[in-house]
Amino acid sequence: xxxxxxxxxxxxxxxxxxxxxxxxxxxLAQIGCAAGKNWEINYSFGKEYEFVNLKxxxxxxxxxxxxxSPVYRCAFIYENEINELFGLKIRGMGVDYKGGLYRxxxxxxxxx
Amino acid sequence: xxxYSVIPFGPQHPVLPEPVQLELVLEDEKVVxxxxxxxxxxxxxxxxxxKKDFLDFVYVAERVCGICSFIHGLTYCMAIEGLLKLxxxxxxxxLRVIWSELSRMHSHLMWLGxxxxxxxxENLFMNTWRIREKILDIIEETTGxxxxxxxxxxxGVRRGIDNGTLKGILAKLKDYRRDINEITGVFxxxxxxxxxxxxxxxxxxxxxxxxxxxxxxxRASGVRFDIRETGYAAYNKISFxxxxxxxxDSYARCxxxxxxxxxxxxxxRQVIEKIEDGPIEVKVEGTPDGEFFARTEQxxxxxxxxxxxxxxxxxxRLRIRTPTFANLPxxxxxxxxCELADVPILIHSIDPCISCTER
Numbered sequence: 001x002x003x004x005x006x007x008x009x010x011x012x013x014x015x016x017x018x019x020x021x022x023x024x025x026x027x028l029a030q031i032g033c034a035a036g037k038n039w040e041i042n043y044s045f046g047k048e049y050e051f052v053n054l055k056x057x058x059x060x061x062x063x064x065x066x067x068x069s070p071v072y073r074c075a076f077i078y079e080n081e082i083n084e085l086f087g088l089k090i091r092g093m094g095v096d097y098k099g100g101l102y103r104x105x106x107x108x109x110x111x112x
Numbered sequence: 113x114x115x116y117s118v119i120p121f122g123p124q125h126p127v128l129p130e131p132v133q134l135e136l137v138l139e140d141e142k143v144v145x146x147x148x149x150x151x152x153x154x155x156x157x158x159x160x161x162x163k164k165d166f167l168d169f170v171y172v173a174e175r176v177c178g179i180c181s182f183i184h185g186l187t188y189c190m191a192i193e194g195l196l197k198l199x200x201x202x203x204x205x206x207l208r209v210i211w212s213e214l215s216r217m218h219s220h221l222m223w224l225g226x227x228x229x230x231x232x233x234e235n236l237f238m239n240t241w242r243i244r245e246k247i248l249d250i251i252e253e254t255t256g257x258x259x260x261x262x263x264x265x266x267x268g269v270r271r272g273i274d275n276g277t278l279k280g281i282l283a284k285l286k287d288y289r290r291d292i293n294e295i296t297g298v299f300x301x302x303x304x305x306x307x308x309x310x311x312x313x314x315x316x317x318x319x320x321x322x323x324x325x326x327x328x329x330x331r332a333s334g335v336r337f338d339i340r341e342t343g344y345a346a347y348n349k350i351s352f353x354x355x356x357x358x359x360x361d362s363y364a365r366c367x368x369x370x371x372x373x374x375x376x377x378x379x380x381r382q383v384i385e386k387i388e389d390g391p392i393e394v395k396v397e398g399t400p401d402g403e404f405f406a407r408t409e410q411x412x413x414x415x416x417x418x419x420x421x422x423x424x425x426x427x428x429r430l431r432i433r434t435p436t437f438a439n440l441p442x443x444x445x446x447x448x449x450c451e452l453a454d455v456p457i458l459i460h461s462i463d464p465c466i467s468c469t470e471r
Contacts, residue, residue, distance in 0.1 A: 004405050006403070027321055027322070027324055028324050029324070029414070029416060029433070029438075030416050030431075030433035030438070032418055032431035032433065033431075034418075034420060034428070034429040034431065035429075036428060036429070042418060042431070044405065044416065044433075048337075049339070049341065049342045051405060051407070053405070072322075072324070073322060073323060073441065074322070074323045074324035074438075074441035074442075076441070077437065077440050077441055097147070097148075100147075100149060101148065101149065101150065101151075102149075102150060102151040102154065102470075103133075103149050103150070103151040103152065104151040104154045106154075106156065110159070
């Protein structure tokens with residue numbers, strides 16, 4: 001499965017950590033959101049077959065987080081998904097579909 | 113004077129096997145921008161994990177997609193086995209590889225057929241699917257199902273394949289190799305096909321990597337990245353080289369998939385030569401707790417399953433990042449600048465699986 005590691009980070013250090021990983025040649029593998037007592041966002045990066053995860057924990061979905069699309073252009077697709085389906089506020093998305101990416105019949109955002 | 117227009121491509125379109133919409137902003141016949149909309153086949157399968165026992169959910173995971181069905185089930189099982197720290201028996205690992213590669217073959221043959229159909233080459237489409245039927249027959253013989261295998265389970269596989277049947281499969285695949293060679297030769301050498309594919313939708317190596325592309329879309333741009341090299345299942349006992357091309361265009365993406373067809377036959381041959389006798393499953397004890405990322409190589413690229421559990425029989429969260437979702441930014445990069453007539457080819461060239469994308 002390759003080496004995988006997970007590190008918890010603070011919102012304020014997200015962009016800096018993303019820039020550092022980009023500089024080291026890591027690609028963005030995925031961004032995923034898990035809702036529960038807290039809101040967790042997993043940013044996964046890969047270099048060759050190394051797999052590194054940065055985990056952001058938010059106490060509330062109303063806390064705004066910065067977009068990493070200035071660092072990883074492809075982040076917009078994941079951030080739009082999280083914004084639409086989970087209602088998390090992401091500031092500065094490279095491409096913002098303003099709620100138009102997912103056309104589903106179920107009411108969003110999903111809340112636990 | 114240029115004329116601007118917006119054309120909705122999809123969600124229903126003759127070349128699209130599944131619904132997805134791209135609003136194409138055109139300047140005369142050239143695409144300026146593409147705005148995607150998805151969700152037409154969203155089924156909320158990730159949410160369903162909270163209601164299904166973790167052992168039973170493999171049946172749902174297999175139904176995320178009908179094409180990459182087995183590998184979805186496999187990746188889910190690997191995520192749970194990772195949480196439980198379960199050691200799967202060797203024979204089961206080898207069988208998982210056989211079914212994964214058969215899955216890859218039927219998927220690539222299906223894609224080749226759709227690709228030919230998108231170019232209006234109906235005869236090639238039908239001949240490609242005729243060969244695909246033979247692969248589906250092997251899958252049905254070994255699992256009971258043509259598309260949804262139902263053969264992977266947490267701790268191993270549900271049914272075995274006896275050594276006699278394995279030898280029979282090898283003999284059949286050697287036969288089919290000739291047919292596959294003939295058909296794929298048309299894709300690679302026919303002038304009308306080459307004219308539609310060469311130089312279309314070029315994705316440079318740097319852009320493909322930067323935009324997070326995976327699978328044949330990435331490898332066709334010269335990046336060697338194939339999750340099978342991490343050695344999951346029995347891939348650590350198989351010797352193979354990822355199929356990498358450097359053209360970065362639709363022709364290169366087609367060539368990578370064609371090479372993977374022959375590579376799959378070779379991998380299955382190696383597995384059948386090396387497969388060990390022994391049990392095909394191990395008893396599952398306890399319940400999963402913690403979090404784990406499982407990654408495998410689907411026909412379209414890297415799939416990531418993130419499973420989080422709290423010790424109960426129901427997972428807290430399952431997040432599935434499918435390869436088509438990862439390839440969407442690359443597709444949106446390829447489309448601007450292309451002609452309207454090339455849009456179906458470019459969309460098909462990433463081998464989109466919308467069921468996977470939307471889950």
